[in-house]
Amino acid sequence: MVSTVDLTYPFKGRWLTQNSPANRVPSHGTTLLATSFAIDFVPVDEAGRTAPITFGSLLRPEPAERFPGFGRPIFAPVEGVVVGVHDTAADHAAFRGLPSVGYALTQRRRAAAGWVALAGNHVMIETHHGPVVALCHLQRGSVQVRPGHSVRAGETLGRCGNSGNSTEPHVHVQAIDRLEVLHAAAVPITFEGRLPRNGDIIEAG
Template identity: 80%
Template sequence: MMPSVDLAYPFRDRWLTQNSPANRVPSHGTALFATSFAIDFVPMNEAGRTAPITLGSLLRPEPAERFPGFGRPILAPVDGVVAGVHHTAPDHPSFRGLPSVMYALAQGRRAAVGWPQLAGNHVMIEAVGGPVIAVCHLQRGSVQVRQGQRVRVGQTLGRCGNSGNSTEPHVHLQAIDRLDVRHAHPVPITFGGRLPRNGEIIDAG
C-alpha cells in the first residue's frame, strides 16, 4: 500500500464531515472501487445547517437546488495533472427519509454499471510524485479543467453537485494508487496532517 497523501480541503466556507475513515474502515461500508479510505463533505450554511428537514423531506425527493451548497466551487486538493474528467451526468433530486431508503436499495444496480455511475461528474488528478485523487459528484457542466492540464492547490475544478451515487449535494474524495479504478488499491488521506471525524465541521474560510 502506498503511504498516505496529505491534501488540502477542496472547498471554502463550512462543511460537515461524513463517512470518514477516522471512524471506520472501509469508510463507506465497502472496499469496492478502492473506497476504503474515501471521505465525504456536506456543505452547510452560515448557521451550520444543511437544508432544513420538513415532513415533505421525509416523504418525497427534493430539488438539489434547495440545498445550500449546490453550485459551490470545488477546488483542487493537490498539485498535479488532470488524468480524467467526466461532466455530462445529470444532477438528480436529493433523497432523505423514506426516499433515501428506496434510493439505497438500488445502489447495487448502480454499482454493477461501474464506478463512473457511482462517481457521477468527477475530476481525477494525478498528484506530483503520488497517487491519483478522485473528486466526485460535481454539478453537470461545471467542470473547468481538461485532461492533461496542470492544476494547483486551490484552483477551481467545478461546482458541488448531486450527480452519481449521491443522496444530497456533497463532495466525495478518495485516493488510489493507479488511474484504473477497477484494479486500484486505496491510499489513506489526511488534511493538514490529520483526519476529521464524522460530524466534525470544517471551516475552510
C-alpha cells in the same frame, strides 16, 4: 509507494464531515472501487445545517438546488495533472426520509454500472508522487479542467453537485494508487496534516 496523501480542503466555507476513515475503515462500509479511505464532505449553512427537514422532505425527493451547498466551488486539493474528467451526468433530486429507502434499493444497479455511475461527474488528479486523487459528485457542466491540464492546489475544478451515487449535494474525496479504478488500491488521505472525524464541521478558506 506513498503511505498517505496530504491534501488541502477542496472547498471554502462550512462543511460537515461524513463517512470518515477516522471513525472506521472501510469508511464507506465497502472496499469496492478502492473506497476504503474515502471521505465525504457535506456543505452546510452558518448554523451547520443542510436544507431544513420538512414533512414534505420526509415523503418525497427534493430539488438539489434547495440545499445550501449546491453549486459551491470545488478546488484542487493537491498539485498534479488532470488524468480523468466526467461532466455530463445529470444532477438528480436529493433523497431523505422515506425516499432514501427507495434510493438505497437502486444501489446495486448503480454499482453494477461501474465507476462513472457511482462517481457521477468527477475530476481525477495524478499527483507528482504517484497516487491519483478523485473528487466526485460534481455539478453537471461545471468542470473547468480537462485531461492533461496541470493544476495547482486551490485552482477551481468545478462545483458541488448531486450526480452519481449521492443522496444530497456533497463532495466525495478518495486517493488511489493508479488510474484504473477497478484494479486500484486505496491510499490513505489527510487534510492539512489531520483526518477530520464524522460530525466535524470544517471551516475552510
